[in-house]
Amino acid sequence: MLTLNWLKNEDHVVYGTDDELIPLLAKELQIPDIGRKIAEFRETPVKEGVTIKGGRRSSALLFIPDMYFDADIPMGANVWLYLGDMMPAYCVYVPWASESEG
Numbered sequence: 001m002l003t004l005n006w007l008k009n010e011d012h013v014v015y016g017t018d019d020e021l022i023p024l025l026a027k028e029l030q031i032p033d034i035g036r037k038i039a040e041f042r043e044t045p046v047k048e049g050v051t052i053k054g055g056r057r058s059s060a061l062l063f064i065p066d067m068y069f070d071a072d073i074p075m076g077a078n079v080w081l082y083l084g085d086m087m088p089a090y091c092v093y094v095p096w097a098s099e100s101e102g
Helices: 004-008 018-029 034-043 097-101
Strands: 013-017 050-053 059-063 079-082 089-093
Touching: 013 018, 018 034, 018 059, 018 089, 034 050, 034 059, 034 079
Parallel strands: 013 089
Antiparallel strands: 050 059, 059 079, 079 089
């Protein structure tokens, strides 16, 4: 069950950029256009998140923790994917401009 305390445990979270995580998630979830879905959600997020369906009966919840829980957690303003308690949550963050230029 997705809870704020579960997300705060760093053992439950994988952090990465679009370039690092999207290929992995596209393959794992069998959602070839997951990059587009994340980008669309990043542009127009909703408080309750959006569930996307993949192959092999997989699904993921796209959400922004700061909106979802009305809280402020580290990296909580980014798009996250929740795959269930037995899998890590994925924080797909956008690096600062200075990081991507260097």
